[in-house]
Amino acid sequence: MAESASVQHRRACHLCEAICGVIIETRDDQIVSIKGDPDDPLSRGHICPKAVALQDIHTDPDRLRKPVKRVRSAAGEFKHVTIEWDEALDLAADGLVNVIERFGVNAVAAYFGNPAVHNYGLLTHQNALFRHIRTNNRYSATSVDQLPHHLVSLWLFGHKLLFPIPDIDRSQYFLMLGANPVASNGSIWTVPGVKQRLKDLVARGGQLVVIDPRRTETAELATSYFPIKPGTDAWLLLAILNTVFDEQRVNLGHLASLVDGLEQVAAAVAPFSPEQAAEQTGISADAIRSMARDMAAADGGICYGRMGVSTQRYGTLCQWAIQVINIVTGQLDREGGSLFTLPAVDQVAAASPGGFGRHQSRVRGLPEFDRELPVAALAEEITTPGDDQVRALFTAAGNPVLSTPEGHHLEQALEQLAFMVSLDPWINETTRHADVILPPTSPLEHDHYDLAFHVNAVRNTARYNPPVFERPEGALHDWEIFEALGARVAQRLGVTPKPSMPPHAMIDAGLQAGPYGTHTEQGLSLARLQAQPSGVDLGPLKPQLPGRLRTPNGRIDVAVGAVLADCERLLADTELATPGYRLIGRRHVRDCNSWMHNYRRLVKGKGRCTLMMHPGDAEREGLTTGDWVQVQSRVGAVDVELEITEAVAQGVVSLPHGYGHHRAGTQLNLAQQHAGVSCNDLTDTDYLDALSGNAALNGVLVQVQRAKSPTAVQQ
Numbered sequence: 001m002a003e004s005a006s007v008q009h010r011r012a013c014h015l016c017e018a019i020c021g022v023i024i025e026t027r028d029d030q031i032v033s034i035k036g037d038p039d040d041p042l043s044r045g046h047i048c049p050k051a052v053a054l055q056d057i058h059t060d061p062d063r064l065r066k067p068v069k070r071v072r073s074a075a076g077e078f079k080h081v082t083i084e085w086d087e088a089l090d091l092a093a094d095g096l097v098n099v100i101e102r103f104g105v106n107a108v109a110a111y112f113g114n115p116a117v118h119n120y121g122l123l124t125h126q127n128a129l130f131r132h133i134r135t136n137n138r139y140s141a142t143s144v145d146q147l148p149h150h151l152v153s154l155w156l157f158g159h160k161l162l163f164p165i166p167d168i169d170r171s172q173y174f175l176m177l178g179a180n181p182v183a184s185n186g187s188i189w190t191v192p193g194v195k196q197r198l199k200d201l202v203a204r205g206g207q208l209v210v211i212d213p214r215r216t217e218t219a220e221l222a223t224s225y226f227p228i229k230p231g232t233d234a235w236l237l238l239a240i241l242n243t244v245f246d247e248q249r250v251n252l253g254h255l256a257s258l259v260d261g262l263e264q265v266a267a268a269v270a271p272f273s274p275e276q277a278a279e280q281t282g283i284s285a286d287a288i289r290s291m292a293r294d295m296a297a298a299d300g301g302i303c304y305g306r307m308g309v310s311t312q313r314y315g316t317l318c319q320w321a322i323q324v325i326n327i328v329t330g331q332l333d334r335e336g337g338s339l340f341t342l343p344a345v346d347q348v349a350a351a352s353p354g355g356f357g358r359h360q361s362r363v364r365g366l367p368e369f370d371r372e373l374p375v376a377a378l379a380e381e382i383t384t385p386g387d388d389q390v391r392a393l394f395t396a397a398g399n400p401v402l403s404t405p406e407g408h409h410l411e412q413a414l415e416q417l418a419f420m421v422s423l424d425p426w427i428n429e430t431t432r433h434a435d436v437i438l439p440p441t442s443p444l445e446h447d448h449y450d451l452a453f454h455v456n457a458v459r460n461t462a463r464y465n466p467p468v469f470e471r472p473e474g475a476l477h478d479w480e481i482f483e484a485l486g487a488r489v490a491q492r493l494g495v496t497p498k499p500s501m502p503p504h505a506m507i508d509a510g511l512q513a514g515p516y517g518t519h520t521e522q523g524l525s526l527a528r529l530q531a532q533p534s535g536v537d538l539g540p541l542k543p544q545l546p547g548r549l550r551t552p553n554g555r556i557d558v559a560v561g562a563v564l565a566d567c568e569r570l571l572a573d574t575e576l577a578t579p580g581y582r583l584i585g586r587r588h589v590r591d592c593n594s595w596m597h598n599y600r601r602l603v604k605g606k607g608r609c610t611l612m613m614h615p616g617d618a619e620r621e622g623l624t625t626g627d628w629v630q631v632q633s634r635v636g637a638v639d640v641e642l643e644i645t646e647a648v649a650q651g652v653v654s655l656p657h658g659y660g661h662h663r664a665g666t667q668l669n670l671a672q673q674h675a676g677v678s679c680n681d682l683t684d685t686d687y688l689d690a691l692s693g694n695a696a697l698n699g700v701l702v703q704v705q706r707a708k709s710p711t712a713v714q715q
């Protein structure tokens with residue numbers, strides 16, 4: 001029999017924010033190879049080792065192809081039983097409606113995880129279900145991540161999605177805090193092949209200054225690297241502002257007539273002298289002054305900070321200070337500085353700008369943002385009796401047991417729920433608690449458009465990919481599950497469901513009406529994109545102010561009251577002086593939050609879930625590499641193998657997140673053999689950025705001692 005011919009599919013890798021173009025070669029229903037797409041105008045052929053694992057997701061025997069329900073066995077243990085779609089959707093609708101009818105709509109909580117942003121049907125169709133469940137108890141991974149960025153964008157620029165994007169390819173000076181793009185491939189900054197772009201910056205004589213408590217893979221490329229005491233970046237940033245004002249280096253450039261509130265900001269940062277900041281941060285006053293001078297003098301300068309500064313106790317203050325530094329040094333909205341994008345489907349035009357503090361969480365009074373509450377409040381909302389106590393939970397594409405603070409306590413809380421349903425392809429550490437799991441098609445079985453990440457990209461491009469494989473008979477896409485479940489919930493509540501158009505039709509409409517739409521020279525439509533499957537180049541980022549601003553008065557007011565008040569909180573803060581080790585996280589290029597440990601090509605080799613400690617600290621504690629240590633915080637303890645390295649600063653210990661797969665009852669067979677421990681069994685739901693409610697996952701105070709019973713193999 002003759003072999004069938006192979007077919008090449010142009011596609012996006014949806015695993016991280018770099019959205020690299022790939023070429024997937026298939027023969028019949030098999031994947032023959034996955035390579036970078038050199039014709040992709042954004043990624044230009046770059047991929048990382050995770051791209052090849054797209055095939056592992058598709059073929060993963062542990063990936064659910066049919067819904068399952070959880071039943072108690074004769075021995076009293078839970079097991080999962082495969083069921084048909086009709087039964088599953090009825091069970092899910094009955095479970096949710098039952099709780100709504102008995103306890104009201106706020107008794108249903110929802111949690112959306114990170115992959116929801118990488119899978120556009122999960123973004124476009126949530127409302128098909130949630131227009132019938134208008135609960136105040138919405139949560140997502142945003143509040144263990146980028147919440148401060150949204151808040152600052154709302155306050156300064158008038159829209160939660162107006163992020164200034166580092167224009168790296170034309171920059172001469174880059175001050176980077178709390179980010180490790182060489183491992184993460186960039187975040188709130190879609191910049192495929194970032195390592196080469198950073199090397200190019202240095203090669204053309206530019207400076208890359210990295211501030212991080214760990215000498216990361218990115219710090220290795222830097223022209224200067226400064227270790228910082230975790231959680232003290234706000235001091236550093238405010239001292240940079242202090243210097244810019246003190247030395248009269250304010251130069252607003254073309255924003256001069258647009259910016260209000262400079263005097264109040266100058267007054268607020270006056271107490272933060274470089275000398276005092278040096279004491280707090282461990283970075284010398286001279287170095288801090290140089291950062292201010294270099295930013296102000298650079299012909300294209302960028303100040304950028306990510307996870308390490310967002311998820312600490314002054315996350316919002318840090319992100320505000322970063323943007324104010326960009327503004328007062330004249331580096332915002334200019335080439336080589338930070339620029340706003342103009343994506344083909346313009347989410348800034350389509351999505352609500354966001355709002356803050358319009359309601360609070362019931363138990364602790366934490367503020368909502370964009371109709372979501374901080375996820376640090378979820379467990380207490382389930383366990384604390386009273387009106388509006390959470391009794392049912394819907395999760396989609398999330399694993400909060402491993403990814404949110406005090407995950408071990410959330411895990412216990414989940415067992416108190418009257419009902420839980422998960423939209424997820426796996427029985428993971430969270431979904432194993434669900435009464436019903438509704439699995440969507442594999443990523444390669446549905447079409448793809450990057451609704452979220454074109455908004456953050458270093459170049460304006462657009463790309464649409466049809467599915468690589470036909471879906472199996474009966475299988476439903478994520479968005480179709482929202483539609484089907486929404487219709488059933490509506491019917492039970494006695495309201496008429498509104499069918500919506502499929503995601504690709506929404507994209508077509510968005511493209512046609514967008515800034516490069518049918519009324520323009522580019523004439524973009526879905527058909528146009530389909531004719532260019534590697535993507536359409538729409539050119540480099542350009543200055544767009546004031547036109548792009550969405551503030552009510554069309555101006556930028558840097559004197560945000562809540563932020564200026566937070567400067568006072570920082571001045572009075574004594575927490576950072578408490579002695580003890582400070583725990584920080586870390587990412588590895590072959591990890592993907594909590595969910596890609598089930599693939600041999602990504603987990604092979606030496607175990608990566610180790611606690612890093614400085615040799616000086618280890619010597620004082622009498623510990624050596626390979627020892628098992630117990631790490632203890634206010635809320636929990638884990639036993640983990642020690643790795644001694646000069647990469648972490650003294651007084652700092654580092655543990656990656658997303659491990660802890662030993663939990664019984666999951667169905668992630670290989671991941672369980674590479675279980676590791678969850679660093680979110682140490683992070684603390686009381687340890688927050690008080691301004692936003694975002695979790696402070698970095699800087700957590702811990703004790704480290706030799707483990708009581710040294711474990712020979714990693715759990």
Ligand SMILES: Nc1nc2c(c(=O)[nH]1)N[C@H]1C(S)=C(S)[C@@H](COP(=O)(O)OP(=O)(O)OC[C@H]3O[C@@H](n4cnc5c(=O)[nH]c(N)nc54)[C@H](O)[C@@H]3O)O[C@H]1N2
Nearest residue numbers: 113114115145397398399400403423424585593594595657
């Ligand atoms: N200590 C500490 N904690 C952290 C972090 C940290 O740096 N340190 N990082 C935080 C950050 S930035 C984030 S974004 C969060 C992530 O936290 P989460 O979003 O809660 O968790 P993920 O690990 O991304 O897992 C998402 C789940 O989605 C499912 N999934 C994958 N693809 C699909 C799909 O196409 N459809 C559906 N329906 N489901 C899918 C998988 O089962 C996977 O387990 O973790 C946060 N937690």
Ligand SMILES: Nc1nc2c(c(=O)[nH]1)N[C@H]1C(S)=C(S)[C@@H](COP(=O)(O)OP(=O)(O)OC[C@H]3O[C@@H](n4cnc5c(=O)[nH]c(N)nc54)[C@H](O)[C@@H]3O)O[C@H]1N2
Nearest residue numbers: 178180184187230231306307308587588589591592593698
């Ligand atoms: N390979 C891989 N790539 C990923 C992910 C993944 O899990 N694995 N996750 C994706 C997701 S969801 C996100 S949000 C992005 C995150 O993308 P990044 O923010 O670039 O990634 P991190 O590695 O979390 O970088 C945070 C850095 O902050 C440092 N840090 C910790 N505490 C402090 C502090 O107090 N001050 C300063 N200055 N630095 C501090 C840490 O040492 C670390 O190097 O990555 C995405 N890409």
Ligand code: SF4
Nearest residue numbers: 013016019020048051
């Ligand atoms: S950097 Fe890696 S994981 Fe991220 S999109 Fe590119 S290939 Fe995929």
Ligand SMILES: [Mo]
Nearest residue numbers: 114141145146
């Ligand atoms: Mo994230």
